Amino acid sequence: MSNLNLIKTVKDIPPEEYLAPGHRLCAGCGAPIVVRLALKAVPGPKIVVSATGCLEVATTIFPYTSWKVPWVHSAFENAAATASGIEAAFRALEKKKGAKKPKIIVFGGDGGTFDIGLQALSGALERGHDLLYICYDNEAYMNTGIQRSSATPKGAATTTSPAGRVIPGKLERKKDLIGIAVAHGVEYAATANPAYPVDLYNKLLKAAAVKGPTVIHYYTPCPTGWRSDPSRGIEIARLAVQTRIWPVYEYDHGTWRINIMVKKPKPVEEYFKLQGRFRHLLQPENKWLLEEIKKDVEENWNRLLKLAGLKT
């Protein structure tokens, strides 16, 4: 790790772009930000594999592609498996023909990662393929129109977990993707957030330097699905961190670190009130759910403090 050229400011990020504009993602979408940075951060030849999802459909509408690197899409649930095959092929061809093995970067949404693609991801992590898996998590199935996923946070309203009179949105907690990745024995896994681009970029550098599977769990503002102002995506992303709802942390070769320490968290209501998906939580009849969420947030933060060896 020590020989990594970690950056200090945004200015240190290379200017070259490998994702062309002209893609059809929504105005204010957070997904391309991590794509742009990942393609800059991963050195040398690289190949991108995408799961079906917003990023995939909006960047490659035939006959146009936004990708300036080789890009492969096969299906929804199999990005990690497709990437495994590509990695294995280059491994074999490197041995036989001396062709240099490129780094494989995989992009999956939360649906393609937490839900339908979890089995393939688990397989790829367990087999130890040399690939960087980035989950761009916008916390619901946005490509098909805002349906609940297992990454949808507690309390959020989606079209399949609507804020109803009896059940006010999703009642289940979000899966712990980093925990799942670490349980597979990966050397590096981290959460990241576009409001902290230097941290995000350095994490991509660290992940790319590992020979083997790594996972980046990236917070992805989605103005369409969250019913929020497109211009406030980064602001909302920062609030997610500052309220401790979305902690920014990493698991790095056995060590846990909270990268953005939040000493005095802002009230979660500040985060919720900017997004239509959470607005019902501020109604008096749903106070019980709001309280439950606050408890969850505190519990999760304390869990991370403990992992990082810090006092709760």
Add this chain to the structure above:
Amino acid sequence: MARIVGMNGDTAVAYAVKQADVDVIAAYPITPQTIIVEKLSEYVNNGELNAAYVPVESEHSALSACVGASLAGARVFTATASQGLALMYEILYIASSLRTTIVMALGNRAFSAPINIHCSHDDAYAVRDAGWIELFAENVQEAYDLTFQAFRIAEDKNVLFPTIVNLDGFILTHSLEGVNVFEDEEIPKFLPPKEPVNPIDPEKPVSYGPLDLFDYYIEHKKQQAEALKASYPHILKVFEEFREFSGRSYKPLKTLSMEDAEVAVIILGSAAGTVRDVVRKLREKGEKVGVVSLTLYRPFPQEELVKVLKGVKAVAVMDRSYSYGSPGAQLFMDVAATLINVRDKPLLFNVIYGLGGRDLKPEHVVQVFEHAKKVAKEGEVPEKEVWIGVRE
């Protein structure tokens, strides 16, 4: 000098895959194919085969990994059967549409439920619309030979379609027969290393598998449809080159006594030999019977079939599967559609046999010919669908 080795069908396929110097194998074990992947992992782990074996967590991932590996330029192999094939279904179409050159061995086995591990052609037929080339082996030697030819066909620049070698579950996968094998150093004469077309290359960034809407999708599908049709003469060429290489001749259709046959059977897979044996015996009695079996199932050899059926009065199309609610089982529909606009075509009926490994015995075949003779004589088909070997 010919070297004969006793091998079962699975072992023969694995041996051929090893000799084909495959680069990537991604597969998930499933009876009756498992021996293939066990053998291949053994070859890899013993250093006898320089390939990456990807021990995937499901068949869906097996074929997905194969798609990735094939696009990356590797020679790729997988094997599956029945439920495993069903789990791959989504990716079957993707593999063909992306024009990968995957070779798959399919140890034909019945679909559940109830669960059964023995031979039906359900899985082979499930691929029929997916844009794969499908070959059928009738014995272990053919399973071995067709594996080499499958790689040549799939990777042929004029073809570029994934290719399946079907071999009947247990009847071939687990039966040992003598196989005339090649020496390793001979193989490149027939099967040189893969020269990938348009592989993934960071120097030449291409996007594979984009979103394609109503403005282009149908053009891409028409292109794929025409390409599979156009592969036909190139498949014949591979068969011919294999004959020159090995002395063993393969054709899309294998026929016996069709020149003057009045009634005939059309069939796929290991039971073809049993039918041939019966035909030989009935011919000794002076009966004008014949049999056609298909080595090439997709693309379907329509013109040849029309030719060999010329003058035949009644044909029993034998399916080792069933198509529920359909006007006929799968091979029957293929044959019926092939003949639909032909003048003076034979009368057709569909025989369902052998499901889930039920043995097709010579007496069953005799019954089928009796039925066919009756149809020919009376000039009508009283029963379009006949189940044979089933307790009534």
Add this chain to the structure above:
Amino acid sequence: MIEVRWHGRGGQGVVTSSELLARAVLREGKYVQHFPEFGPERRGAPVRAFTRIDDKPIDIHYGIYEPDIVVVIDPVLLSTNVEGILSGLKNGGYLILNTTKVPEGIARIAKEKDLKVYTVDAHKIALEVFNRPLYNTPMLGALVKATGLASLDSVLKALEERFKGEILEKNKIAVKRAYEEVVKYEV
């Protein structure tokens, strides 16, 4: 064409003996098929295996229902499964048994069907050679001696395809002993 059916119980190497016969016969330039019977049975259950041998290529692929030869590897089956053992066995066919004494029921049917019956004490050979009840290779030795389906030399070479080291040597001894010790039972 000669068709052989093997009877034993799971774990006794029934399938292996059929396969070894096929390999031995292949060495002599003949055509063969060997196939086990597959079911959900596990160790201990009755198991059958089949070998088909011919001077010309074998085109057929279906089960063996009227064997020319039946080999019973497991002596227990002689009392528990007489019907199964004799099912379809052709008149004048061979019956190779792992026993010192042919049970009366079998002897009677053997006489009716004019069978050629051979016995060998594979149990004793197995215990002496392997110290375990492994009957399959001795029964193969007995079979080839009784029927002349393959030479002893071809069988020994087939063993080399399948086994190595000490196990190979023990199997060779077992085959040779059974080859010597098999006796014709006068029906």
Add this chain to the structure above:
Amino acid sequence: MKYKTWKDLPIGAVIPEPGSSVEYKTGTWRTFKPVIDQDKCIRCLLCWVSCPEPSIRRHEENRVSVDYDFCKGCGICANICPVKAIEMVSEL
């Protein structure tokens, strides 16, 4: 744009021209456009790094400009600018 026939398309539905989406201008999606006050700009590049398109261009000495061919007018740049050097101006 002239549509290709099935005979003219590359096989396998691949797109062989990297970054060809620049032929598709998303600038028409906008209602408001960001206008940068170059005098106020402190060259921090936060707008550049946070632009989803990317349609903020980065020049020498970290000057930035907007590529209006592609800017969809989301306003992230204006919102994130620490010195309020970017104003969203109506296109109408």
